[in-house]
Every structure is written in structure tokens, then in C-alpha cells.
Amino acid sequence: xxxxxxxxxxxxxxxxxxxxxxxxxxxxxxxxxxxxxxxxxxxxxxxxxxxxxxxxxxxxxxxxxxxxxxxxxxxxxxxxxxxxxxxxxxxxxxxxxxxxxxxxxxxxxxxxxxxxxxxxxxxxxxxxxxxxxxxxxxxxxxxxxxxxxxxxxxxxxxxxxxxxxxxxxxxxxxxxxxxxxxxxxxxxxxxxxxxxxxxxxxxxxxxxxxxxxxxxxxxxxxxxxxxxxxxxxxxxxxxxxxxxxxxxxxxx
Amino acid sequence: xxxxxxxxxxxxxxxxxxxxxxxxxxxxxxxxxxxxxxxxxxxxxxxxxxxxxxxxxxxxxxxxxxxxxxxxxxxxxxxxxxxxxxxxxxxxxxxxxxxxxxxxxxxxxxxxxxxxxxxxxxxxxxxxxxxxxxxxxxxxxxxxxxxxxxxxxxxxxxxxxxxxxxxxxxxxxxxxxxxxxxxxxxxxxxxxxxxxxxxxxxxxxxxxxxxxxxxxxxxxxxxxxxxxxxxxxxxxxxxxxxxxxxxxxxxxxxxxxxxxxxxxxxxxxxxxxxxxxxxxxxxxxxxxxxxxxxxxxxxxxxxxxxxxxxxxxxxxxxxxxxxxxxxxxxxxxxxxxxxxxxxxxxxxxxxxxxxxxxxxxxxxxxxxxxxxxxxxxxxxxxxxxxxxxxxxxxxxxxxxxxxxxxxxxxxxxxxxxxxxxxxxxxxxxxxxxxxxxxxxxxxxxxxxxxxxxxxxxxxxxxxxxxxxxxxxxxxxxxxxxxx
Numbered sequence: 001x002x003x004x005x006x007x008x009x010x011x012x013x014x015x016x017x018x019x020x021x022x023x024x025x026x027x028x029x030x031x032x033x034x035x036x037x038x039x040x041x042x043x044x045x046x047x048x049x050x051x052x053x054x055x056x057x058x059x060x061x062x063x064x065x066x067x068x069x070x071x072x073x074x075x076x077x078x079x080x081x082x083x084x085x086x087x088x089x090x091x092x093x094x095x096x097x098x099x100x101x102x103x104x105x106x107x108x109x110x111x112x113x114x115x116x117x118x119x120x121x122x123x124x125x126x127x128x129x130x131x132x133x134x135x136x137x138x139x140x141x142x143x144x145x146x147x148x149x150x151x152x153x154x155x156x157x158x159x160x161x162x163x164x165x166x167x168x169x170x171x172x173x174x175x176x177x178x179x180x181x182x183x184x185x186x187x188x189x190x191x192x193x194x195x196x197x198x199x200x201x202x203x204x205x206x207x208x209x210x211x212x213x214x215x216x217x218x219x220x221x222x223x224x225x226x227x228x229x230x231x232x233x234x235x236x237x238x239x240x241x242x243x244x245x246x247x248x249x250x251x252x
Numbered sequence: 253x254x255x256x257x258x259x260x261x262x263x264x265x266x267x268x269x270x271x272x273x274x275x276x277x278x279x280x281x282x283x284x285x286x287x288x289x290x291x292x293x294x295x296x297x298x299x300x301x302x303x304x305x306x307x308x309x310x311x312x313x314x315x316x317x318x319x320x321x322x323x324x325x326x327x328x329x330x331x332x333x334x335x336x337x338x339x340x341x342x343x344x345x346x347x348x349x350x351x352x353x354x355x356x357x358x359x360x361x362x363x364x365x366x367x368x369x370x371x372x373x374x375x376x377x378x379x380x381x382x383x384x385x386x387x388x389x390x391x392x393x394x395x396x397x398x399x400x401x402x403x404x405x406x407x408x409x410x411x412x413x414x415x416x417x418x419x420x421x422x423x424x425x426x427x428x429x430x431x432x433x434x435x436x437x438x439x440x441x442x443x444x445x446x447x448x449x450x451x452x453x454x455x456x457x458x459x460x461x462x463x464x465x466x467x468x469x470x471x472x473x474x475x476x477x478x479x480x481x482x483x484x485x486x487x488x489x490x491x492x493x494x495x496x497x498x499x500x501x502x503x504x505x506x507x508x509x510x511x512x513x514x515x516x517x518x519x520x521x522x523x524x525x526x527x528x529x530x531x532x533x534x535x536x537x538x539x540x541x542x543x544x545x546x547x548x549x550x551x552x553x554x555x556x557x558x559x560x561x562x563x564x565x566x567x568x569x570x571x572x573x574x575x576x577x578x579x580x581x582x583x584x585x586x587x588x589x590x591x592x593x594x595x596x597x598x599x600x601x602x603x604x605x606x607x608x609x610x611x612x613x614x615x616x617x618x619x620x621x622x623x624x625x626x627x628x629x630x631x632x633x634x635x636x637x638x639x640x641x642x643x644x645x646x647x648x649x650x651x652x653x654x655x656x657x658x659x660x661x662x663x664x665x666x667x668x669x670x671x672x673x674x675x676x677x678x679x680x681x682x683x684x685x686x687x688x689x690x691x692x693x694x695x696x697x698x699x700x701x702x703x704x705x706x707x708x709x710x711x712x713x714x715x716x717x718x719x720x721x722x723x724x725x726x727x728x729x730x731x732x733x734x735x
Contacts, residue, residue, distance in 0.1 A: 048690050052682075072689035081690075088687035091678075092705025098691070101701065105692035141705070158691060 001026050001197050002067075002080075002166055007058035009046045015056065016042045018222035024166070024197050031200045031208055031233060034219035035241040040201045041085055043219070044170040048082035049075050062166065077109035079196075081164030083155040085171040090142040095154070098142045099124065103161050127160040131187040149180035156187040167191070168199045173207035185210030205237035218244050274362045274467050278386070280339040283470060285332055287311060290440050293338050297409045297443075300416060303423075310429035310439035317433045323596035324625040324657055325565050327501070327538065335503055337441045339386040339468040352393070359385060363463065366494060380405055382446045382462045384475055389444045394458055403456050403487075404449040408476055411447035418449060422480055426509040426544050426573070434505040434567075435542040438474045442507065445475035450485035450516070459715050461490040464506075466526070466537065472503040479509070481516035483549060488519040488715055494526065494562070499535045501564060506541045514549025514576065519557070521714050522570075523722055526562035528729075531620060533592035536564025543570035544600075547579030547608075555582040556599065557713040559722045561729040564593060569627065571600035574608035574639070581610040584710040586722075588729055589622025589654065598628035598659075603636040603669065612643040615707050618654035619730060625657040632669035639669040647677040648706050650699065650730075700727045 007020040016039045024030050034040050046053050047060065049072035060067040062080055070078065090098065103123070104114040115123065128135055133153055143151050152172055159167055169188065173181055188211050192198065200211055208216075208230065216232040217224045218241075226232065226244055236244070281289060290311045294304040319330070341359055352360075352370055363370050363383050370383055370393055380394035382405065389407030398405050404415065412419050429439035446462040466473045481487050504526065510518050520543075529536025539562075545554040556570040572581030583599040601610035616624040630641045647656035662671050680702050688698035704711070704723055711719050 048686075050686055072686065073692050073694050076690055076692045084687065084690070088681075088683050090684050090687070090702060090705070092708055093701050094705070098688075098701070101693055101697070102691035105694070105697075109692070162692070 001063060002199075003059075003061040005059045005061075007043075007046070007060060008056045009042065009053050009058075010056065011042070011053050016222055017046065019058065020222070020224060022217065022224065024199060026165075026197055027194045028215065029192065029198045029200065029211065029213045030215045030217065031202060031213035032217050032219050032224075033202055033205070033233060033236060036203070038219045039222040040203075040219055041170055044082055044085070044168050044201055047075075047080065047168055048072060073105065074109075076162065076164070077106045079165035081159055081162055081167045083152075083159055083167065083169040083172050085174060087143045087146075087151040087155055089144045089146075091144050093142050095140055095142050096121075096124070096138045099138075099158065099161055102158065106162055124161065127157060130190055131157055131160060132183055133157055148175035149177065152176055152180065152184055153187070156184055160187065160191055163191075165196045166199070167196070168201065170201045171203060172200070173202055173204060181207060182210060205233045208233045220244060272365070274358060276341050276356065276358050276467070278339050278341050278468055280468055280471065281336050283334050283336045285335070285337055285441070289337050293441055293443060296338065296340075297412065299412055302420065303412060306424070306429065307440050310436050311441075313430060314433070314436040314440055317436060319433050323567050323627070324623065324659075325567065325594040325596050327565055327594075330501075330503060330538070332437075334470065336468070336471040337474070338443055339471040341385050341467075359383075362465065362467070366463065366465065380458045380460050382407060382460075384444055384446070384462060384464045386466060386468050386471055386473060389446070398456075398458065401454050401457055402451040403454060404447065405460050406447055408442075408445040408447050408478065411478075415447070415449070418480065419447070419478070422478055422509065422511055424509075426511060426546050427507050427542050431542060434540040435507050438476060438505050438507045438542070442474045442476040445477045445506070447477070448479040448487060448489065450481045450487045452482045453484040454482075455485065456487040459488050459490060461492070463492050465494060466502060466504065470500070470502075472505065474504075475506045477506070477508040478511075479518055479520070480511045481513065481518045481552075483513045484515040486517045488521070490521040490523070490715060490718055492523045492525065501529070501536055501538055503538050504540070504563075506543075508541070508543040508570075510545030510554055512545065512547050512549065512552035512554050512579075515551045516549065517553040517555075518545060519555045519715075520545070520570070521718065522556075522558040522560070523714075523718060523725065524558065524560045524562055524566070525725060525729075528562050528591055528593050529564040531591045533564065536593070537562065539563035539566045539568060541568045543568065544573065545571070545581075546573040547576050547581060547605075549579070550576040550605070551578045552576050553580040553582075555584070555713070557584040557710065558586070558597075559710070559714070559725070560585070560587040560595060560597060561725055563595075566593075566595040566597050568597045569599055571602065572610065573602045573604065574610065574636075575604045576608075577605040578607045579605055580608070582713075583610075583612045583614070584713045585614045586617070586707045586710045586726070587615070587624055588617045588619070588726065589624040590619040590729060591622065592620065593622045595623070596625040596627055598626045600629040600631070601641055602629075602631045602633070603639040603641070604633045606635065606637045606639070608636055608639045610641045612641070612645070613709055614643075614645045615710055616645075616647045616656055617650070617703060617706070618647065618656050619650035621653045623655045623657070625659060627659040627661075629661040629663070630671055632664040632666050632671065634665040636666045637668050639666065641669075641671045643671075643673045645673070645675040646706070647675075648703065649677070649679040650703075696731065699730060703730060
């Protein structure tokens, strides 16, 4: 589904990703772990198409298309969704209105009729129930005045509404208490199907107590330095990142 | 070519869809301004002697006045002798049409194209329209129905003939001919406009609306609107304006006077969409307008709502004199300065009576190379015991070549008066746009969404039929504002 080959990218001439190789198939959950500054968020932003990040080399194929050629809004319409580490506040824009615009942009892209307000509300209520969210959030402006936990839950609601085939979650667990973490993880697990895939980017292992990955990759200094099964996350938790990064230095 | 210039080029090439010209025979005075021109306009309208004298007094005063240069706007000197002060559709020797049935079909077509059909079949339901074309009113719809309620809604010229006592009593009572350079010029050469009188205790059954259209080249439009709401009456009035695209600037210097007697309420809304000129500042309308209302009686209320998207330069401060005790003044404004537009706009709330209250909500949007200034005065007179004002003044910037400025003036002469002023400036951030993109929303739609969210407080004050139109207009006017 997603095939990243030798991806090198950076910002303002500074190389951050130094040759990433990663292959994700339908039905899989991958976790990328790594210390601060290893390039985790850069990878997420490059996949979503943020202009500030320049791709110097490599390729990203998504469902047989060159992802890097697609505009950010086309990527999400094609099913590649990014849950932001820092969701952005948009004062004055009602959340429900915003969500409907997003859902209809995706629907129209696939030649489906736009949902009217009533049908959309129905769909939204369904997803809210699934994610155990507070409906009152939807009457407020997009992310404005939301707590950290509310913002992250709202991201998962957006993910549920847009129903992506490839979801990238960028440190969705950061800033969450354990209850909020459980709600978010529950939502993500509910959305998992055989025909979609998830890429979970996280610093800590604890999210992986609730979302069990099929593969774990360790990112360090812009490269994937180790890949393994879910037990790798536990090992990392126990030994810390130094174990990997030092080990790599020794072999280099 | 950079993406930025490309989008701007596209904007200039296709937008401003009201920019067409109607090729119609017109009775136009040659350019120039002297006493003869003033007399000529007055004679054309068959005005009484006192009105001609009033015009002449204004003209003589105007000749001694200097154009004001305190607004935060820049433009080349205006040659007042190069402007034609009167242009009416129709041949010189022909009588003016007496009803809409006699109006030249070309004119009806023009208004139809502008989305304001005048003929019976397609008229806007619930809205009576007075259509002003260059210097004259071409017709007014729904007149009979309004007459049933005693409501007078007609062109200013007609009012001078039919209701001279009302005109004599109220003309210049809120904006005297001595008021300012442009108001004085208007007093000398005003040609037409709308007149409204709502009798005691009547709630006007329809929205009243005037659609101003500048068509002829090298002419100025100097209309005058007078609205009188007698005791306990209520009226909602809306004006819209458009003009053809031209390379030279055209002058529009209007005067609007509102009089609200005891317990009366006037709601005056404007959707101003004059041609704004191009991105280099060529062409466009100079919109130098004096609008003022007086809450004459106790518990009266005047509410100005304006959506200003057009004009090369806007110089406009719809104001309220709160003379009656417990009277209320409100001002809701959205002003957009895109391309090379300049706007210097705001309000004056003059509190004279006790317990008077005023609210000012101003939303300024700057994009392109636009410069947007809010200029507002809140004055609490010495008898304005317990008067209150709340002012909120927000600016939104799009891109890095535009500017926003705020000039609040506050004068308080009564210690019990309360004045609050809040101001914010924000910029549509690249992160907000990207967030919308990442949710499938295109950049232009994202900008529109954010701007409409920003303007919401003002749009909801507009009559419902026009709120949607204002939003759509804002979207079109912002097209190409982001690269």
C-alpha cells in the first residue's frame, strides 16, 4: 500500500531524513519509535505533503501512485490521513461545519454526492458514539480552547469520518493521561480493518500497550536502524534508545 | 512567472463579474463644475427655489474648502473639472418614465443581469427596490403595497415634488451642507437617491433596498438618501452598489441621513461592491461617503451594518448621534482591502442622552497589497450619564504585503460613562491552511472558510437574503488572494 524508498528530506537545506525505507501492506499496523529529533515528525509531515519540507531524493509510492506528486488535499482524498501531533486552532470556524467540508471534499473526489447537514449529523453521531466523544466539542470552533486530550480525540474523530486507507498518527499519545490514551487507542482499534493500514509514530511504548503493532521500527538520526515485531517496543522500553543508537555507532 | 502573480492575473482576468457596461443613450452634462451646472441639475429636476438656493450656498462654500487629507489613503489629486456631474439614461428631450412599464428594456436587462430584476414577474419577494442608474432613479418596485401601509419609498427627486415639507424639514438636518468637503460637494450637485418615510407605529412590511449602478464613463455619482422613521416605527433598508471596470477612477460621494424619532428603529445595511481597480491600483471607484443617523427620540435605535468589498478607496464613517435618552447605536462592519485597495473606515458614536448605549464591531481584512484602517470615535457628552460603549476591532491579514491600522479616538466628558475597547490582529497562518489541506480542503476554500468565520458576527446582522450574498461576494473578492 505504501512503499517508501531511500527517502531523503529536510527543511531549509538541513537534511533530516537520510534514506528511509519502509513498506506497509493492507491490514498491517506499523509503529515508528525513536528519540526526539530522530525525524519522526518530519516523516509524518513529508507524507502529508507539507511544503516547508523538501524531498531531496527517493520515492514514495502510495496505492501505485507517486505520492510526492500529489497536492496535500489530494493525498487525504486518496485516503492518506495524518493525525497531527499539534492540531491547529482555527478561530471562528465551527467544528461541525469544518468536518462536513472535509467529508464532502473527500466524497466529491470519489464522485459521491455531498452529504447534507442532516445526513452528515447522522454519520457524525455514529462515529462519536464509537469513539465515546463529547458532542459539545462539535459546537465550538475548530480546536479552539480544546484541551490537549480533546484535540487528540478530535483528530481521531476526523480520522473516523474520513475513513482513510492509510492513517499516520503523529505522537497522538503525547500529552494524554491514561484515560484519554485508552479512548484514543480504542478509537484507532475500532477503525482497523483488513483493507487499511496504520502507521503509529510515538516516543513512548505505552500507547503500544493498547494498540498492538505488527511491526516496530526504530528511527534514529533520519534512518530506520532496527525493525522487529511488537516485542521490540518492550525491549526499547526496558533498555532505552541508547541501546540501539550506541549499538549502531559500534557497528558503523 | 511565480505562482503568486499567476493567481493574481487570473483574478484580474476573470473576476469582478459586474464590470460590464450598458450601451444606452444618455443625457450627460459635459465635464466641469460651476454655478450653471448646479442650476442646470436643479432645473432638470424642476426643483423649488429654496432647494436651488440651498445647493448654491453649498457650492459657494465648497469652493472655499480644501479636500481632506487626514485619512490613511494615498491617491493622485482629483480634477473636479474633469468629472461630469449629471448623466441620466434616455434622450435629452424625452420625459422620464412614469412607471416601470415605460422604462427602457435595456435598463431592465442591466438590473436583471446584476441579479436585481425589477419587472413584476421576477421581482425579489419581500424586498422593494429603488434602482438608481448613474444620476437618476429608474424605478421603484412594490410601491402600491407599501402605500397601503402609508410607507413612502421613492426616488429623492420624486420626494422633492411630492413631499416638499418633509424634505424641507429634514434635508441637511443630520449632515448639514457645511459638514465636510465631500458632503458639501454632494449638497451642491446631488442628483438622485432614495427617500423613505415610515409613519408612526408602522412596521415596514418589506425590506427596502436601493441598488446603485454607475454606468457612464467620467461621471461622478452623488446620491442622497434620507430615511425618516416616525415614532414607534421600524424599517430595514439595504443598499447595494456596482460599477463597470474602467482604467480611470470614478468618484462616488454620497450622503445618507437617517432620522429615528422616539421608539423608532432603523436598520441600514450596505453591501458595497464598486469596482475595486486592478492589482496595480489602476481604476476603481473613490468611495467618499458621509453617512450619519440621529436617534432623535428616546429609546430609538439605529443600526449600521456594512460589508465593504469594493472600491479603490473607501472613506466612510457611518455614525450615530445618540440624542434621545436610552437610545441605541450599533455599527457592524466588514471591510476588505485586497489588490491595491485602500480602506479608511469606521464609525462615530456621539453619546448625548442619558443611558445611551452603543456597540461597534469592526472586522478588517487585508490581503494582496491592500491597506485597511479602522478609524472610530466614541464621544461621551457631559449629559450622557451612564452611557456605555463597547468596541471590538479585529484585523485579519492574508499574506505579507498588506497592512492593518487602527485609530481609535475616545472622548469622555461624563464620569459615569463606560467605554470598552478591544482589538486583535491575526494572520491566516500557513499552519492553518496546511491543516485544512490535510483534511481535503483546498487552499482557497480554506481561506474563505477562515475569513467567513472571522466575519460571522457581522454577517449575521444582515437581512437573511443578503447574508448569503455577502458571504459569496467575500469569497469571490478574495479569489487569488493566496498564491
